[in-house]
Amino acid sequence: MNNLGPSSVIRRPILLTxxxxLLAGLLAGLAMLATMALLRWIFGWPTPTELIFDRLFPLLTVKFFIGSLVKAGGYTPLKLRGVYGALAGQMAVAGLGGASYALFLRSKARLAGECENDPMGWRLIVPGILVxxxxxxxxxxxxxxxxxxxxxxxAARWITGLEMLIAFSVCGIGIIFFYSLLDQRRVAPIRRQGESDVAxxxxxxxxxxxxxxxxxxxxxxxxxxxFFHIGTFSYDGTQYNGPQVQxxxxxxxxxxVSKNLIDPDVARDTWRLDIIGEVENPRVYSFAEIAAMPAVEQETTLLCISYGIGSGLCSNAVWKGVPLPTLLAQVKPKPNVTTILFHAADGYYETFHFAKAMEPTTLLAYEMNGEPLPQRHGFPLRMxxxxLYGEKNPKWLTRIELLSGDDARLQRSSGYGFYKEQGWANKGDVVPTHSRFDAPEVAGNHFAKPFKVGRPVEFRGMAFGGDRGVSKVEISNDGGETWSEARITQPGTKISWSxxxxxxxxxxxxxxxxxxxxTDGEGQPQIEDYRDQVPDGATGLHWVMAKVEKA
Structure with missing residues (x-):
């Protein structure tokens, strides 16, 4: 005769429990990741994977970061490894949470009446979600x-916190749901004639x-x-050099160059720029308010701190926007301001001197070459x-904060900034003078095709003097012993290449x-001593080997 009641408990080995x-936790982890992905896709809410990366990145040393980059085979493979590791880590934590939940219920089942008071284990799940x-x-x-x-x-700070609460709640409830399906803690009632099973x-x-x-x-x-299709993997590291340079x-x-897995896709109508900190009149601006202000156009070249001698991490465009001093005049900076701190929609932040912010060429740009800023280049507003190096020209700008010299964030040994805290640009943010060969085509350290004796060869290239302009370009055909002046065919401005x-x-x-x-516009020649781009930006002269054959 069967004497098991409806609430009788099947004793199972602890390992099997x-x-x-663990399996319930893994399934709940999938549901959690899917929830995060949907919120990221539909609403642009950041995932913990992205936030963890942004939190840890400034804490790494330049040496460790570059070493990891080399081992991974580039920035894109390093990003992908980070994604795989973060997803696996979150799944592992969810799995451990599920195993802990199962063992918690098992221990409660041994105590008379405990399971009846909390049969689903909410006393563990709810505090776990909140913690x-x-x-x-x-x-x-x-x-x-x-x-x-x-x-x-x-608003973003509250929304990001809400995203975590939602995702972790899905995981917790998912553990309860999946474990209730997978577990056989109780024996189903005996089926009587003409009746179906209760469960x-x-x-x-x-x-x-x-x-x-x-x-x-x-x-x-x-x-x-x-995400992979729309992510930065296909275009991060795009360079512009060679015979096609205009x-x-x-x-x-x-x-x-982008730190992101997926770049922001900002909604212009809800976007705002706030200017806060050491100011008399903090302001919040809509895009329409900024676009209605008197605008200027200026040709400006940007160069990445990762630019290697002769490489292509440098480009030139015509930007349209409002000079930053126009907005700063409206918020009335206090006399003790020394530094500008900016924040971007993707969590990026950096600093530079207030004096630089007050120069009329420091621009809040919303057009690039006569078109609205492309999404990849900072739509709707960038600086x-x-x-200054490209890392000081933030895209997707959302906040400008004016700091006094005694602000605690500026007292850090390496300064304050997403890359600066790693140790980049400790010797300064100013771009040194650069020049390079673009044509004929260069392959590594030599021209792609040999030249012929007696046949003229036209060399072309660019020269860039930061914000000092370019006054002269010279070529040597004997390894730097003697020099001949080249012709500047398309002169730039003080802030663009020639x-x-x-x-x-x-x-x-x-x-x-x-x-x-x-030679820059102030008469200073290009630095000849070679320095690698890590961590303070490259210096040195671009040289290329040419093979001359009989005609």
């Missing part, structure tokens, strides 16, 4: 200003759980594939700071080292 809990949310908010607090739709930082068979419930998990995995996989770089050819040309007729068969150098 933990395994079913996880508070912990993540506390650890990621500096990055919570991020919002990939460009919402104001004050479906265990095998059917487990099939339902695994089927639901598979469906969630399919949805998550589809979103991740979409005075004004086409928007789709402009060099591109153009002539003469294009040059030089015709040379080789007189004999040989391997010849050609070198180019420039």
């Amino acid at each position: 933990a395994v079913w809990g 996880a949310t508070v912990l993540f908010v506390a650890l990621l607090w500096p990055t919570l200003l991020t919002n990939y739709r460009g919402l104001p930082p004050s 479906p068979p265990v095998a059917r419930r487990r099939f339902l759980a695994l089927g639901a998990g598979a469906a969630i995995a399919v949805v998550l996989g589809g979103i991740l594939r979409r 005075k004004i770089t086409p928007n789709d050819k402009f060099y591109q 153009i700071v002539p003469g 294009l040059w040309s030089y015709t040379w007729t080789p007189g004999e068969e040989a391997k010849i080292k050609l070198v180019v150098r420039a």
Whole structure:
């Protein structure tokens, strides 16, 4: 005779209990990741994966970062490794949460009446959700200003906290749901003649759980594939050099460097720019208000701090926007202001001197080469700071904060900024003078095709003097022993590059080292001593080997 009642408990080995809990946690983890992905896709809410990256990145040393970059084989592979690691880590935590939940219920079942008081284990799940949310908010607090739709930082912080609460709630409830399907803690009542089972068979419930998990995995996989398609992987690291170089770089050819997995897609109508800090009159501006102000157009060249001698991380465009001093005059900076701190929609932040912000060429730009800023280049508003490295020209700008010299953030040993805290640009942010060969085509450290004795060769290239202009370009065909002046065919402004040309007729068969150098508008020659771009930006002359053959 069967004497088991409806609430009789099946005793199962502790390991098997933990395994079913682990599986429930993994399925709940998939649901959590799918929720995060949907919120990121639809609303632009940042995922913990992105926030963790942004939180940890400034804490790394330049040496460690570059070493990781080299081991991974580039920035894109490093990003992908980070994504895989973060997703695996979140799944592992969810799995451990599920196992802990299962063991918690098992221990409660041994105590008479405990399971009846809380059969679903809410006493563990609810505090777990709240603790996880508070912990993540506390650890990621500096990055919570991020919002990939460009919402104001004050609102973004609340929304990001809400996103974590929603995602962790889905995980917690998912653990309860999936474990209730996978577990067979209680024996179903005995079926009497003419009656059906009160609960479906265990095998059917487990099939339902695994089927639901598979469906969630399919949805998550589809979103991740979409993210990969629209992500930065296809264009991050775009360079502009070679024979096709023009005075004004086409928007789709402009060099591109991004820290992001997916760049912001800002909604202009809800976007705002606030200016706060050491000011008499803090202001919040809409795009329409900024676009209605008197605008200027200026040709300005940007150069990345990762620019290697002769490389293509440098481009030139005509920008239209409002001079930053126009807006600063409206907020009335206090006399103690020394530094500008800016924030962007993607969580990026950097600083530069207040005196530079007050120069009339420091621009809040909303057009690039006669078109609205492309999404990849900072739509709807970015900052153009002539003469400083590209990292000081933020895209997707959302906040400008004016700081006094005694602000605690400025007292850090390496300064305050997303890259600066790693140790970049400790020797200064000013772009040194650069020049390079662009044509004929260069392959590595030599020209792609040999030259012929007695046949003229036209060399072309660019020269850039930061915010000092270019006054002269010279070419050497004997490794730097003697120099001849090149012709500046398309002069730039003080804040843009110049294009040059030089015709040379080789007189004999040989391997010849050609070198180019420039002199800036203040009469200072280009620095000849070689310095790698890590961590303070490159210096040195671009040289290329030429092979001269018989005609």
